[in-house]
Amino acid sequence: MIKKIVKKKEFTLVVLLLLINLVLGILGIIFKQPFFSMSTYKNILISLPNFAFLSIGAGCLLIGGNMDLAASTVGCFSGVIIANLYHLGVPWFLCIIIALIVSCIFGFIDGTLVTKYRMPAFIATLGVSYVVRGISYLFSAACAGGQAGNMNFKSEQIQWIAKYKPVAKLPVIIFIMFVLFIIYGILISKTRFGMKMKLVGGNPEAARLAGINSRKIAMILFINCNFCAGLAGWYNAAKTGQGALTALSTAQFTGLTAAIIGGISFGGGEGGMFGAFIGLLILQSFQVGMNILGINPYFYTTFSGLLLIIALGVDFITARGKVAVKPKAKAKEVRHV
């Protein structure tokens, strides 16, 4: 039993997380900065929701063998929609529903381009992200009467997720985030959809030839990814009280990085939500820790990039290295033996 736990990838991640905390803590003692304190961990916790939704959505999509570079832009647009519609007097719940539906529609468009027209996800979603960005500027300009800009708003109901603090002065979004991580975690590891999605992510053609509807699953994951992005956009707008035109621009990278550090394989078909959560904790421990220690924040960006490269390298060397067959190239070699 213990052996089995130790062998798991998640175990390594937890150890890594503890190690990083320990190092930061010791550095804190040396530099006489209080890293080991309640407020530090509260800060880490509060910073998580910024990226959690993008991480969940992108993580699920990645397990299913696809990626979506447009997600953060869609999330940003979602915030812009909410702020501007509310400003125009649309009821608060309609603002949110419309924003989420629009997000899902972009997910559907991504999914159609990739599953039906077989475009490479990387390029297709890159294109969509520019389209969405453009539309969000046009939308903002139309709503504000000519000039696109960040729209400020104040609404108790819309901002509830960020401002309402039921326990220990923690906003309700934290609890929503935990619930979502658990629900998606169970979905991936325990349900038939989760099992199919990992198989589709590992080899969509083989899954199709075994009777699994690969396209449908990919489509659901694209829509889900953008739905999650829409949620992220809502939260971001609620937190800042603004529908900013450049919101979430770095969150995409952090969300995706967390998922990959958390063991979600870039090649698809592998990983889970617990790993993604730990990955996020690792990244945020770094950020908050470096902040407290007074280290130049530019180091953080450099560092998370390095961490991503290392995570990808480890993924390739350990998990995939054991399987001697690499995708197309090798398969072709064997075919002509």
Next chain:
Amino acid sequence: MEKSLEFRNIEKLFPGVRALGGVNFTARGGRVTAILGENGAGKSTLLKVMNGDLKPDSGALYINGVEQHFESPDDAIKAGISVIYQERQLFPLLSVAENLFPGQLPKTKLGLFDKKKLMADAQAIIDKFGLKIDPRDMVGMLPVAYQQMVEIMKAYRRDSDVVAFDESTAPLTDSEIAILFDYIRELKAAGKVVLYVSHRMNELFEICDDVVVMKDGQYVKSFEVANCTEADLIKAMVGRDIGDTYSNLKRNDKFGEVLLELKDVRTLAIRDVSFQVRAGEIIGLAGLVGAGRTETARAIFGADPLLGGEVWLEGNKLTLRSPKDAIDAGIFLCPEDRQMQGLVMWRSIKENIAMPSIDKLSKGIFVDYKAVEDLADEAVAAFDIKTPDNDKIVGQLSGGNQQKVILGRWINSKVNTKVLILDEPTKGIDVGTKAEIYKLICDLACRGMAVILISSELPEVINLADRIIVMHNGHITGTVDRADATEESVLRLAMLD
């Protein structure tokens, strides 16, 4: 000095397969050496090693007695080796002339590309071969036979000391074959080393001087064409054990009702395909590569859309929109390419076995992992899959065990197998596992399933199938009963136009 090419102890391992195991022989200049062997004997792999495409795990190549180590095909070309592959290596969107001089386009004094000279040089080569091709034509638009000739002219242009032909005549018609043979004779006269891989026996006797026979990645024997017969070569190629493998099989001789019927099935790749399969019958689909066998299987399985015709199972017309429809009806396919189409290589054995049955193995939305484990246990036991546990990643298994995982997926207590289509089930699999798979195919027929067997290894089809349907160019050219089936009778139909 006489030119020569020597292979010394060449070994090459692939996951699960020993593609080459100690190949030793010398091909001499001024002679044409044929490399003969069944599919999977290692001929293509050997050519790839020789061309620098693959690096041997041990052993080396010697040209004129000098040891060679190639890092890339470019090194091999510089060392004077040209290999004309089975799969053409051309740039379909570039002109014939540009394809003939890849990377070595003539330059003008200003260093710009000299189109005039390029076209003239290319035309000279084309004239030398007496072909009616315009050097400005886009290669992708040429008929396949001419594309193959472009590939051959490329080798001529390089003027290499060693030239190897891999099934080069397959897409050619008689007139181009005559041109090719003239060229080969010319190479021979110039004292060059010529290697010639082909399945066509009569060609070997016409053009070759020596024959090297390979089997299961190993060098078996050399012959001089002048002193051997076709029978000698086949005996060396097949070896002795094959006959036994087939003779001990328990065959089903009681066929049931018609289970599967195809009526004028048409897809992008096949047309007018009609046949019936009875319960307990093994149907062999034979034909050359590209004849439409795999495409027929994919049509029955719903993997390629039907453009016309009907597929009937047990008297019901099937609507095949996707493989799922075929699977629900009880028609299963073990695809040709295990790694790309059959398995999810990075997932566990149990997941790969449970794949089509996930919904049946679930309670509500949740997967019943106990049931998945049981199903995997059942398949592992039934097919003797060699693994420590069901969580092992499929990609870490040998080719034979991988094939058994796919078989386990389609034959177990959770699925109702009516028709099983096996596309190249023994490709890249060792002899022992092959025998197991043959036994299994016969068992399935005895249990009343209809089996459709596609194999490029003719002896397999001839010895296992009750009836052989031969295809050529996307349609059926004839049916051979078990009693009349010989390699000649099947091949004659397979090459029929």
